Amino acid sequence: MLAEGIVHGDAVDLLPKLPAGSVDLFFTSPPYADARAYSRIHPDRYVEWFLPYAEKMMVATAETGSLVVNIKNRVANRGALKGQRHPYVYQLVLELQQMGWRWIETYIWSKPNAVPGKFGPRTKDSFEYVYHFARGERPFFDLDAVRVPYKADAAEIARRNLDVNGRRTTAAGFGRDRTKTYLRGGADPGNVVSVPQTYNQHRGVSHTAAMPEGLAEFFVRCASPKGGLVVDPFAGSGTTVVVARRYDRQALGFELHEDYVHAARDRVAAGQADDPAAVLRAVGQ
Ligand SMILES: C[S@@+](CC[C@H](N)C(=O)[O-])C[C@H]1O[C@@H](n2cnc3c(N)ncnc32)[C@H](O)[C@@H]1O
Secondary structure (H helix, E strand, O other): OOOOOEEEOOHHHHHHHOOOOOEEEEEEOOOOOOOOOOOOOOHHHHHHHHHHHHHHHHHHEEEEEEEEEEEOOOEOOOOOOOOOEOOHHHHHHHHHHHHOOEEEEEEEEEOOOOOOOOOOOOOOOOEEEEEEEEOOOOOOOOHHHHOEOOOOOHHHHHHHHOOOOOEOOOOOOOOOEHHHOOOOOOEOOOOEEEOOOOOOOOOOOOOOOOOOHHHHHHHHHHHOOOOOEEEEOOOOOOHHHHHHHHOOOEEEEEEOOHHHHHHHHHHHHHOOOOOOOOOOEEOOO
C-alpha cells in the first residue's frame, strides 16, 4: 500500500489492513457535515458516521501515535436548530474522548484570507478547528520543529540573555528564568496557527476542499517523527501525503472517489503541488 501512495477505496475497509500499532500519525480533514457533493453526511448523523473510522484508526495507531482532525463548524440549514451553529463538532470530540482517544489540544487554524460573503447575523468564517488526540499517555510531539522567529530584536535578546536578575517570582507566583527565554531557537507558535487558505490551487486537481500545504506541514512536523508513518484516510487531492513525504515521513492516503485518486497520485508522483509551503508564523506576527 505504501508504494501506491494513494489507495482507492473506502477508508472503513482499508484501515483494518494497516498493521495494528503501525501508524505514527493520522492527519486528516474528513468530509464536513452536509457540505460537499462528495459526501452529504447530515450533521445529526455525523458522529455515528465517523465513529467506525475512529475505532479502526485507534487499532492502527502506535502507542505514541496521534489522530489529528481538521474539522469545521456549520450552520444548521434545517430542523430544530435551523439558523444556529450545529454542535456536531463538539459532540464528535466528546465521543472520541469517550472512545479512549486522549484529547491533547484544540488548535485554531486561522485563515487570514477567508472569503467574505453573506452569512446572516454573523461574520465570515475565518477559522477551522484542528483537534489533536493521542492514543497513549506519552504521544510524540516535537515543539522545536514548529518554532517561529522570536518577536524581540537581536539587541533585546542579547540583553535578556545577560540579565543577572533573570529569575524573578512574579505576582502570579511564577518563577520563570527569563535568561532562558531566547535559548530555544525560536518561539512556541501557540495553538492558533495562521495559514492562508489556497483556493483551487492545484492545476489539474479540481478538489473543492483541498487544504493548504502549510496546515499539513505544521502537524506533520510536530506530531510525527522523521521516518514515521503518516496516514490520511480521507486523502482528497493528496496534500497530507505530498507534505509528509517532503518531510521524510512514510505516507499513505485512502480516497473513495476515483477522480481524486488519479489526481492525487499524479500530485504525489510529482512530489510537489502548486502552492509553495506556507511560511508558518504565530498570529500577530
Ligand atoms: C475534505 S476532503 C479532503 C481534502 C484533502 N485534505 C486535500 O487537501 O485534498 C475529504 C475527502 O474524503 C473523501 N472521502 C469521503 N468519504 C470517504 C471514505 N469513506 N473513504 C475514503 N475517502 C473518503 C472525499 O472524496 C474527499 O476527497
